[in-house]
Amino acid sequence: MKRFLFLITGVVFVFVSCKKADYQKVTHDPELYRITVKKLNDIVLENNFPPVIASRNYVYANIAAYEVVAAGDPTHYRSLAGQIKHLPKTPQPEKGKEIDFQFASLLSFCFVGNAVTFPEGSMSVYVDELKQKAKDAGMPSDVFKNSVAYSDSVAKHIMKWSKKDNYAQTRSASKYTVVRKDGRWIPTPPMYAQALEPHWGEIRTMVLDSASQISAPEPPAYNMTDKNSVFYKNVMQVKSMVGSLTPDQKHMANFWDDNAFKMNVIGHAMFATKKFGPAGHWMNITGIGTKLRKFDFNSSVAAYTEASIALFDAFINCWYVKYKANSVRPETVINKLIDPDWKPIIQTPPFPEYISGHAVISAAAAETLTKNFGDNIAYTDSSETEFGIPPRSFKSFRAAAEEAAISRVYGGIHYKIACDIGNEKGREIGDLVNQKLKLKLK
Structure with a gap:
C-alpha cells in the first residue's frame, strides 16, 4: 500500500513538474522579451516620438523589467538601486508567494511602456495577449496572480521615480530663440521646424x-572667409563628399538615417514617413546580440537595460553640448554662400550640429554591447529592411558605431569633426556606464 501511494505521489510530482516546465518554456523564452521590446519600439515609431524622448521610453521600461529579474535571482543579478544613486530601493517579493519573475518582468516592462508613451x-492589447499566453501554457492561477501583483508594485515604483527626472518641467520650459547670426543654428528645409528639445540637457542623468x-572641446570657430580655417575646410569636405558618394556610402547614409519623422517634398505635395529613431535602432541591435550569443531571459534583460541607460545618458550629454555650442548646419552655410540649390542626401534634423548625436549615442551603446557580447563579434543588422533598406554587416559593435558616425557626413548633415569627437565622447560615456554598473554578479 505504501509503495502504491509512493508511486501515485511520484506520478503527481512528475505531472506537476512537467506542467511547470511547459509554461516556463513560454514565459522564460528570451525571444519573448525581444518581441516585447520591439512592440514598444513600434509604438514609439507610430506615435512619432523624437529620439531623445524615445530613449526615455526605453530606459524606464527596461529598468522596471530588470529590477524584477534582479529580485528573482539575487545571487546572479544586482539591483540598480544604489548603483543609480537616486533610484530608491525596489519593493521585494513577499516571502512564501511563488512568482514567475520572467513573466512579471515582461509585465513590468509593458506597464511602464504603457505609462511613458501616448496614447x-x-x-494594453499586447499585455492581454501575454497574460493569455501564460494561462494557455498552464501557469497556475496563484502564480499568475502573484506575478501580476509583483510586476505592478515594481512598475509603480519605477514610474514614481521617473517623475522626478525633470521631464515634466521641461514640457513648459522656454522655447529656443532663433538668432540669425553667422555660425549659429537656424531652422533648415524642408520643414523649418523649431529646435527640438532645447532643454534635454536638464534631464536627470542615470550614471x-x-x-x-563628459566635456567636449569647443567646435571650430565659424570662418568662411579664410579658406585655410578649420571650419571652411570642414564645410567644403561635406560638399565634396556628398558630391562623390559611392553606392555603398549612400547606403550607409540611408541605413543610419533613423529619422523618426521625415518630411518628403515632391513638387507641391508634402508627406511624412516614419521610422524608429537612433535609440530604437540600437535596441534592435541589442536584440541581435542577445540572439547571436544565445543569452537566456535574464541576461537579455540585463543587456537591454545597460544599453538603454547608456543611450539615455548619452542623449542628455549630447543635447547639453548641442545647445551650448548652437552650431550651424552644413546645409545652411552651403546654401547661403556656395550653392543655393545644394541638398544633403538625408534630411537635416531640427537641432544644432555640434556634436553628432548618432556618433555619441552609437558609441556609448556599442561599449555596453561589447562588454556584454564580446569584441569583434560579427553580425548582420537587418533592422531597416522593414523600411525597404537592405541590411548591412559589421565586424563588431564598435565598427557599427564608427560607421553610424561617418554616415552623417555622407548624409550631408554633419561636419566630420563633430562625428569624430562625438564618437570619442560616446565611448567615454559607454566606458563610464560599464565601470559604474555591475548588473551581473560573478
Whole structure:
C-alpha cells in the first residue's frame, strides 16, 4: 500500500513538474522579451516620438523589467538601486508567494511602456495577449496572480521615480530663440521646424553625475572667409563628399538615417514617413546580440537595460553640448554662400550640429554591447529592411558605431569633426556606464 501511494505521489510530482516546465518554456523564452521590446519600439515609431524622448521610453521600461529579474535571482543579478544613486530601493517579493519573475518582468516592462508613451495604454492589447499566453501554457492561477501583483508594485515604483527626472518641467520650459547670426543654428528645409528639445540637457542623468560630466572641446570657430580655417575646410569636405558618394556610402547614409519623422517634398505635395529613431535602432541591435550569443531571459534583460541607460545618458550629454555650442548646419552655410540649390542626401534634423548625436549615442551603446557580447563579434543588422533598406554587416559593435558616425557626413548633415569627437565622447560615456554598473554578479 505504501509503495502504491509512493508511486501515485511520484506520478503527481512528475505531472506537476512537467506542467511547470511547459509554461516556463513560454514565459522564460528570451525571444519573448525581444518581441516585447520591439512592440514598444513600434509604438514609439507610430506615435512619432523624437529620439531623445524615445530613449526615455526605453530606459524606464527596461529598468522596471530588470529590477524584477534582479529580485528573482539575487545571487546572479544586482539591483540598480544604489548603483543609480537616486533610484530608491525596489519593493521585494513577499516571502512564501511563488512568482514567475520572467513573466512579471515582461509585465513590468509593458506597464511602464504603457505609462511613458501616448496614447496611454498603447500596449494594453499586447499585455492581454501575454497574460493569455501564460494561462494557455498552464501557469497556475496563484502564480499568475502573484506575478501580476509583483510586476505592478515594481512598475509603480519605477514610474514614481521617473517623475522626478525633470521631464515634466521641461514640457513648459522656454522655447529656443532663433538668432540669425553667422555660425549659429537656424531652422533648415524642408520643414523649418523649431529646435527640438532645447532643454534635454536638464534631464536627470542615470550614471553621469551631470549632463556636463563628459566635456567636449569647443567646435571650430565659424570662418568662411579664410579658406585655410578649420571650419571652411570642414564645410567644403561635406560638399565634396556628398558630391562623390559611392553606392555603398549612400547606403550607409540611408541605413543610419533613423529619422523618426521625415518630411518628403515632391513638387507641391508634402508627406511624412516614419521610422524608429537612433535609440530604437540600437535596441534592435541589442536584440541581435542577445540572439547571436544565445543569452537566456535574464541576461537579455540585463543587456537591454545597460544599453538603454547608456543611450539615455548619452542623449542628455549630447543635447547639453548641442545647445551650448548652437552650431550651424552644413546645409545652411552651403546654401547661403556656395550653392543655393545644394541638398544633403538625408534630411537635416531640427537641432544644432555640434556634436553628432548618432556618433555619441552609437558609441556609448556599442561599449555596453561589447562588454556584454564580446569584441569583434560579427553580425548582420537587418533592422531597416522593414523600411525597404537592405541590411548591412559589421565586424563588431564598435565598427557599427564608427560607421553610424561617418554616415552623417555622407548624409550631408554633419561636419566630420563633430562625428569624430562625438564618437570619442560616446565611448567615454559607454566606458563610464560599464565601470559604474555591475548588473551581473560573478
